[in-house]
Structures are given as structure tokens and as C-alpha cells.
Amino acid sequence: MNIFVSENQVKEILSVSNTVNLLEEAMKSLSTGKGFNSPRKRLPASYNGGNLHFMAASWPEKGIAGHKSYVVANGKATFVVILYSTEGEGLLAVIEANLLGQIRTGAASGLASKYLANKDSKKLAVIGSGFQAETQLEAVNSQFNLDEVRVYSRTKEKRDTFAEKMSKKLSIKINPSESSEEATDNCDIISLITSSPIPVISDKQITKGVHINAAGGNNWLRSELSSSSIKKFDFLSCDDINQAKTECKELMEATEKGITSWSNIHELSNVIDEKIIGRKNVEDITLYESLGIAIQDIAAAKYIYDQLK
Template sequence: MTLYLTEAEVGEILTMDLALDAVEDVFGAWGRGEVINHSRSRIALGRGSYNLMSAGWPEKGIVGSKSYVGGSGGISFQVLIYGASGEGLLGILDANLMGQIRTGAASGIATRHMARPSENSKVAVIGSGYQARTQLEAVAGVREIETASVYSRTAENRDGYAKVMTEKLEIPVTAAASVDECLEGADIIIVITNSREPVLLGDSIGEGVHINAAGANGWQRRELDTRAVVKSDVIATDDVDQAKIECADLMAAADSGRIRWEQVLNLGAIVAGTNPGRTNASQVTLFESQGVAMEDISVGKRVLDIALERGIGTQLPGGGMEAGSL
């Protein structure tokens, strides 16, 4: 049998704490060589595109994929999880909310392992969409935040974000009138936009900051200029192979010879302890998030297991074939 979970049912179960734990778990396994992750592939469809990414975690007995079609009619995300030994399709999860939360969780784990120690951080957020909400929520889940500020181009959007996140996290979040005002005094910077031109410039980055850049997951998008990338002493991404074809921030810096791909780390190596996230408090650290399938299958399996325990979801007919039955 296959368990199907709607967006609402996933939302009943999934919390940021669960996602942080699941994402840290899978990145540690990735760093130890226990996870297989395949980069996103895309099929252009004129007014839209089909996107597919997959991953396997043999030690956990799971393999699966995330797929979605985005276009003028909207966007729809699904995660499919299979048993790794031929047990069949274990679950189908609608995954819009899950994508938002697991993307935030990846930045939270990067912050935990790469940001300099601080008891009272100030966070600057550039971008005010739904993804920006889970980014700040995740950082708040791993770090004590004293204050946060947000900047986006539309005053109404940044004011709304500040109000919602102040109430949700019970910390003061203020709207800034410019990027420079937003960055003032920040030791953690979140950039989560759909910009095609850099919004965070190297000249604006102070000593010791940590940057989570989570919006530039396509070659046509830019969030950081090349100086900002070069200024970073430690650069990590969720999957270097995927970053080489998707992360325009890093692609531009590498193509111009300002960085070498060999110096870009997989976040898994940092979480597993193979490489340090930083070696001193003055370093600038950068996490470029692309969003990868191993995050989806790890979080998705946790949600499926809880759903089965609680009797949530709809059981669909079907399953695998017994070995030797072909």
C-alpha cells in the first residue's frame, strides 16, 4: 500500500524542529558517503518547465524523488518515496509547504555549523516572500536572535513580513528602507529573492558575517555579486555538482577565475566534521542553497512515519512485486 498525504496533512505533522533534525541527519550521512544525490534536471515546456531530482539513502532503506511543474498556471510539488529494496512506493506527499520548510532548515543547519558563536545575533533578511519566513524561522531554531530586519523592494511586503515574523517568533523584526539599513550590525544575512541581478554586494559585507543565499537556484538568477563571493573565506553548498549547473553566483565567480570549484565545500563535509565551517570569528562564510532531493526524502520519510503512527492520510492500492516474480 502507498500512503498519500495532502498539503494540509503534511502541515499537521511537519514542524521546523523535525525538519532541522532530518536535514542535519541527511547532510551528516552525505558527508560520510552514505547518500546518493542526483542533481535537478529540467524540461522546458514553453510557458513552464518540468523539474525532477532524486536521491537514495540505502542505510535508511529509502530512495525517492521530487518533481514539479511550474508555469503560467501555477506550480505543484510532489515527493515520492520508495523502499530501497523493492518494497514499492511507500508514500506520495504534496510538497509545497515541505519545500519551504526543508529549504529553511538547510540554511538553519548551515548557520549552526558555519556562523560565528553568538548569544544575541542580529539577522538581516533580503526578501519577504513565503520562503523568507521559513529561512528566518530556521535560523531562530538554531540561534538566539536579539533582533532581525527585512528589506524588499515593496514597502507593503516588507512591513507585512516584519509584522508576521515578529508575532510568530516573538522577536523584534523591523522593516528597513534599504539594503544597507537592513545589513547594519547584522552577523547573519539571509538572501532569498528571485532577482536576476545581485542584491547583496561585497562592499556591504562586514567582517565575520555568515550568509545564507537561497534564491539563486537557476543560472539566470543572481543574488550576490562576484566580490561578495570572493570575499567569503569559506564557501559551501548543498551539492557542488548541482551548484556547477545552477548556482549563478558561484558560476560567475568561477567562470571569471576569481574562485576555483575545488575550494567550494559540500555542506555535508562540514556537518560530518571532515571540514570546518570556519576557523576564526573574523571569517566571512557563505552557504549557497540550491535545494536537493536528499533533503526531501529525509524529511518526507519522517513525515510518512508519523502519519502512519497517527493514522493520517489515504492508503492507495498498489505496491511492489515479490523478488523473482518477473
């Protein structure tokens, strides 16, 4: 049976906290060799800017393969996930995936924080207050007993609105900050979720014990951290090394400048599978570069499909 799934249905079915669990299993499959991921490809979609984006994955153990594709043009994007059976059933579902992608992006940061942040983390800073920031906060909050959350973005009205909305939704106190320095001061976890072409926090704001999710820079024109800051991290990770080599500006520049090498950068899947240790002590500084990969999308898509079939 093949079905079409609307954004409203995704909203009803897919929660942030459950998606953290879905991604945990999916990411581990990449380390065990039971899942396969193909990095995002881009194809020009017009003569004035804009691209068709295509990313694919398969997970034979779960009987699925699929892809997410979307066109970005004139500042707008429409996302869709196509889910196939690998067991002879053909097309399973076509899923509208704007919300799915938002939830998946947040869940990836929650998952990385679970494995790389200090277990007793209490303070979270979110840099950025757009719609993607909401699930960043919700996912990290689902993994930790937070007692303080701060948010900073350039526009006071937007960060105040974000703080009010998410305080009500999650029943926690969220403090809008006047600067990124104020927001990150003495925080245990920092989630960066912007489309900035220049760093949004300084090297000085990266202090002992902190874990950082850099979740907004999924193309080589964006940079939420300076390449020089990379030398401060005791553990560097991402979701897919091959994708990072074409999309992650911070890591691309740092490797080109000799600040680090690709051999020092690890896929989160290997931490989840316990092949490597991420955080070794409470003072370690850890980084997760979240680019967004298709195995995460099809894992969420399968869960949605299973609830509706």
C-alpha cells in the first residue's frame, strides 16, 4: 500500500523525543554496516540561483530505502521524502517533509548531546530563534534535566517571542539574552542554529566542558564557528564525513589550514556503537557538526508510515 502523508499528519504522529530514539537506531546502523547513506547532491534549478537537493539512504534490515529531495528557489523550499520497500512492495509513501526535517534536525542535536555533553548538564544556550531553534531546544530538553535556558538572536522581538512561546510549551523558564556572550556564559550545551555566513560565537566563548551542536551550517557558504576555533575541541564529530567534506565550511577550512585533519573527525554513529569514546572527562570540549543526512529522514519516515499503513 502506498500513501500520501501531509504536514498535518506528520505533526500528529512525529514527536521530537521519539525521533531522538529513532535516529539513535538509524545512526548506529551506519556503524554496524546495516544501513547505508549517500551524501546530499545539488543540481542547479535556475539560471538565477537555486538548487535541487537530493539525498538518499537504505536500511535493508528495516526493509526500506528512500530519499529526500527539495528545491530551493527565491528563498523558499519545499521538502518531500519518498519511501520505498526493499522487499518487493514498491513505493510505500510520499511524505511532505518540512516539519519532518525540522523535527529531525532538532532530534539529531538532542542525540549528539546525549552522547557528547556532560551527563549532568543543566544550562543550555540556543543561538538563533527561528523555527528550527524550537526543536533544538525541545530535543536537548528531552535528554537532560535543564534548569536554565537562554536564547539569543539579533532581533529582540524574535528572541522574546521565542522565549515566551517555548516557555509555555515546555513549562521551563527561558531567558532572552542581549548578546551571544551573555547567552553562552557558563553554559553546558550550546546549540547554534542560524544561516549565518560568519561565526556567531567567538573562540573565547568555547570554554572547558562545553558541548556544541553546530546545526545551521549545512553548506559551504555558512559558518557558525571560526576555523581557528576547531583547535579548541577535544573531540570533533559530524553525521557523515563525506558530506562534511563538501558542506561543512568550518571543518573544510580547518583541514585546509592544517588546524586539524579529517582523520581527527569522527562520525557520531561510531560513538553510539561504542567503537570510539567521545567525551573522556568533564573538561573535554566537544563538537557535533549536524549537516542532516538521509538515513535520519527515512527512519522518521518509516515510523510515520508504520502508524498509518
